[in-house]
Amino acid sequence: MNLEKLETFVVGNPPPRHGGRYFIFVRVTTACGITGVGEIYNATFGPQVCCAMARDMFGRHFDGADPHHIESLFRKSYGAGFTQRPDVSVMGVFSGLEMACWDIIGKAADLPVYELLGGRVHDRLRSYSYVYPPSGDVYPDPNTPNAYNDSTIAAEVAAGMVEQGFTAVKFDPAGPFSIYDGRQPRLEDITRSVAFCKDIRAAVGDRADLLFGTHGQFTVSGAKRLARALEEFDPLWFEEPIPPENPSDMAQVAHFTSIPIAAGERLCTKHEFARMLEVSAASILQINLGRVGGLLEAKKIASMAETRSAQIAPHLYCGPVVAAANIQIATCSPNFLILESIGTFEGPYMNAVKGEITWDQGYIIPPTAPGLGLELDDDAIAQMPYTDDALHLEMAQYPVTP
Numbered sequence: 001m002n003l004e005k006l007e008t009f010v011v012g013n014p015p016p017r018h019g020g021r022y023f024i025f026v027r028v029t030t031a032c033g034i035t036g037v038g039e040i041y042n043a044t045f046g047p048q049v050c051c052a053m054a055r056d057m058f059g060r061h062f063d064g065a066d067p068h069h070i071e072s073l074f075r076k077s078y079g080a081g082f083t084q085r086p087d088v089s090v091m092g093v094f095s096g097l098e099m100a101c102w103d104i105i106g107k108a109a110d111l112p113v114y115e116l117l118g119g120r121v122h123d124r125l126r127s128y129s130y131v132y133p134p135s136g137d138v139y140p141d142p143n144t145p146n147a148y149n150d151s152t153i154a155a156e157v158a159a160g161m162v163e164q165g166f167t168a169v170k171f172d173p174a175g176p177f178s179i180y181d182g183r184q185p186r187l188e189d190i191t192r193s194v195a196f197c198k199d200i201r202a203a204v205g206d207r208a209d210l211l212f213g214t215h216g217q218f219t220v221s222g223a224k225r226l227a228r229a230l231e232e233f234d235p236l237w238f239e240e241p242i243p244p245e246n247p248s249d250m251a252q253v254a255h256f257t258s259i260p261i262a263a264g265e266r267l268c269t270k271h272e273f274a275r276m277l278e279v280s281a282a283s284i285l286q287i288n289l290g291r292v293g294g295l296l297e298a299k300k301i302a303s304m305a306e307t308r309s310a311q312i313a314p315h316l317y318c319g320p321v322v323a324a325a326n327i328q329i330a331t332c333s334p335n336f337l338i339l340e341s342i343g344t345f346e347g348p349y350m351n352a353v354k355g356e357i358t359w360d361q362g363y364i365i366p367p368t369a370p371g372l373g374l375e376l377d378d379d380a381i382a383q384m385p386y387t388d389d390a391l392h393l394e395m396a397q398y399p400v401t402p
Contacts, residue, residue: 001030001031001032001034001066001067001068001104001108002030002031002064002065002066003028003029003030003031003058003062003063003064003065003066003067003101003104004029004030004031004063004064005028005029006026006027006028006029006054006055006058006062006063006097007026007027007028007029008024008025008026008051008054008055009024009025009026009027009352009376009381010022010023010024010047010048010051010385010386011023011024011025011319011352011381011384011385011386012384012385012386012387012388013319013348013349013384014348014351014384015137015348016132016133016137016138016348017137017138017139018130018132018138018342018343018349019316019317019318019319019342019349020317020318020319020392020393021139021386021388021390021391021392021393022047022386022388022392023039023318023319023320023321023352024039024040024041024042024047024050024051024054024096024319025037025038025039025040025096025319025321025352025376025381026038026039026040026054026096026097026100027100027376028058028062028067028097028100028101028104030067030104034104034107034108035103035104035107035375036067036099036100036101036102036103036104036105036107036371036372037099037100037103037321037372037374037375037376038095038096038097038098038099038100038101038103038321038325039095039096039099039290039318039319039320039321039322039325040054040092040093040095040096040290041092041095041096041288041289041290041291041318041322041392042088042089042092042093042290042291043391043392043393044088044089044092044391045089045391046389046391047386047392050089050092050093053089053093054093054096054097057077057080057090057093057094057097058097060076060080061073061076061077061080062097062101067100067101067102067104067105068101068105070098070101070102070294070296071296073094073097073098073101074094074098074293074294074296074297077090077093077094077097078090078091078094078269078293085271086267086268086269086271086272087268088266088268088291091268091269091291091292091293092268092290092291094293094294095289095290095291095292095293095294096290098293098294098295098296098297099289099290099294099295099321099322099325099372102116102294102295102296102325102328102371102372103371103372104371105371106370106371106372107370107371109370110370111370112328112331112366112367112368112369112370112371112373113295113325113328113371113372114328114329114331114332114366115332117295117296117299117328117329117332118299118332118333119332120331120332120366121331121332121333121334121336122330122331122336122366123365123366124360124363124364124365124366125327125330125331125336125338125339125363125364125365125366126167126168126337126338126339126362126363127166127168127338127339127340127341127359127362127363127364128166128167128168128169128170128209128211128338128339128340128341129161129166129169129170129340129341129342129343129344130169130170130171130172131154131157131158131161131169131170131171131200132157132343133153133157134153134156134157149173149192151173151192151195151196151198151199151200152199154171154173154196154199154200155196155199155200155202155203155204156203158171158200158203158204158208159203159204161208162203162204162207162208164344164361164362165360165361165362165363166208166362167207167208167209167362168208168209168210168211168236168338169200169204169208169209169210169211170211170212170213170239170340171196171200171210171211171212171213172212172213172214172215172239173189173192173193173195173196174189174192174193174213174214174217174218174226175188175189175192175217175400176395176396176400177214177215177216177217177395177396178217178395178396178397178398178399178400179395179396179397180398180399180400181215181216181217181218181243181395181400182216182217182218182219182220182222182223182242182243183217183218183219183222183399183400184218184219184221184222184225185217185218185222185225185226186400186402187402189226190225190226190229193212193226193229193230194229194230197210197212197230197233197235198233201233209235209236210233210234210235210236211235211236211237211239211262212230212235212237212238212239212259213239213240214226214238214239214240214241215240215395216240216241216242216243216244216266217241217242217400218241218242219242220242220249220252220253223238223241223242223253224252224253224256224257226238226241227241227253227256227257227259228257230259231257231258231259234259235259236260237259237260237261237262237284237313238253238257238259238260238261238262239261239262239263239286240262240263240264240265240266240286241253241261244263244264244266244267247275247276247278247279247281248279248281250263250276250279250281250282251279251280251281254280254281254282254283255280260282260283260284261281261282261283261284262282262283262284262285262286262313263276263281263282263284263285263286264276264282264285264286264287264288264292264315265286265288265291265315265317266291267287267292268291268292268293269292269293269297270293270297270300270301270304273285273287273301273304273305274304277304277305277308277310280308282310283309283310283311284310284311284312284313284337285301285302285305285310285311285312285313286312286313286314286315286340287301287302287312287314287315287329288314288315288316288317288318288322288326289314289322289325289326289329290318290319290321290322290325295325295328295329298312298314298329299329299332299333302329302333302335302336305335306334306335310335311335311336311337312329312330312333312335312336312337313336313337313338313339313340314326314329314330314339314340315340316339316340316341316342317340317393318392319349319352320342320345320349320350320352320353320357320374321353321372321374323341323342323345323357324357324367324372324373324374325372326339326340327339327357327364327366327367327373328366328372331366339364341359341364344359345357345359345364346359351377351380351384352376352377352380352381352384353374353375353376353377354374354375354376354377355367355369355373355374355375357373357374
C-alpha cells in the first residue's frame with residue numbers, strides 16, 4: 001500500500017467563524033484507492049502558501065511511501081534541508097499529512113485510530129468551549145480579539161452553556177494580545193479579568209470549572225500579579241500566561257501560583273514539550289494535533305507528560321478534522337484531562353465535512369468508525385472559498401499601553 005496522490009483545500013469558515021477564518025484540509029489517496037483526510041494548522045503564512053508547502057513535502061517524502069512508516073516520514077520531513085529542529089510551519093504541514101496517513105491506516109485495518117495507538121481508555125471525553133458572544137462574528141476587528149467586555153453578558157452565556165451540559169467554560173478577558181507582548185497587565189485588564197471570574201463563578205457555582213485564557217500576553221511579574229488576583233476564584237487553569245519561548249520563565253509563574261498552568265498551543269514536537277516538562281512550566285499540555293507533529297508525536301508527548309504527573313488537554317482553534325484527531329489521541333491517553341470543543345460541533349463549523357462528532361451533555365463520545373471518522377464534502381467545500389488575505393489568527397500590531 002503506497003501513497004499516490006495529494007489534494008489540498010482551503011475552506012472559508014463562515015460567520016460566526018468559531019475556530020478561525022479558514023481551514024486547510026488535505027486528502028491523500030493510495031495506489032489501491034484508500035483515501036485519508038488531514039488538516040494543517042499553520043497560521044504563519046497564507047493558506048495557499050501552506051498548500052504549496054504540503055505539495056512540496058508530499059512530493060519529496062510521502063509520494064510512493066507506505067503510510068504505515070510514520071517514523072521514517074517524520075525523520076525525513078523533520079530533517080529536510082539540514083534542519084532537525086522544531087519548526088511550527090514544517091510541523092503544521094507534516095501534521096496534516098501524517099493525520100491523513102493514520103486515517104488510511106485505520107480504514108485499512110477497519111479500526112478507529114485510537115485502537116492502533118494503545119486502545120480505548122476513555123468511553124467519553126469531558127469537553128469545554130469558549131464563552132462565545134451570543135451573536136455576531138468573532139472577528140469584528142483584528143485589533144480587538146475580545147468580542148465583548150461585559151462580564152454580565154459572559155456570565156449569562158456561561159450559565160446557558162452549563163445548562164447545555166458543559167462542566168467547564170473558557171474565556172479570555174485580559175485585553176488585546178499584541179506582537180509586542182509580554183507586558184504588564186493594565187489595571188483595567190486586572191479589574192475586568194476579576195469581574196469575569198467573579199460573575200461567571202456566581203452564575204455557574206461549582207457546576208463548572210473556569211478556564212482562564214490569555215495569549216502569552218504578560219511578563220513574568222505581570223502574570224504573577226494577575227494570577228494573584230484570580231486565585232480566589234479557583235480556576236482550573238491559567239493558560240499561557242507569558243509568551244512561549246522561555247519555559248524557565250513560565251516555570252516561575254507556575255511555582256508562584258496555586259492555579260495550574262496550561263500551555264502548548266503554539267509548540268510543536270516532543271522536544272519543545274520536553275523543555276516545558278523538565279522545568280515544570282506547565283502541568284496541563286495543550287497539544288494541537290494539526291501543529292504538534294501529528295498523532296504519533298502527540299502520543300509520545302502524552303507519555304512523556306505521564307511520567308511527570310502532567311495531563312493533556314488537546315487544543316482546538318481550527319477545523320473539524322483536527323478535532324477528530326484530537327479525539328483519537330484523547331481516547332487512548334490515560335492522562336487525558338479535557339478536550340476543547342467548538343460549541344457542540346454543530347452549524348457552519350461542520351459544513352465542510354461528512355460525518356459527525358457526537359457531543360452529549362458535556363462529553364464527546366469516541367467514534368467507532370474506522371480511521372478518524374470524518375470525510376471531506378467536496379460539494380460543500382466548493383461553496384466555501386476563502387477570499388480574504390488575513391491570516392487565520394492575528395495579533396494587534398501595536399504595543400498595548402496604559
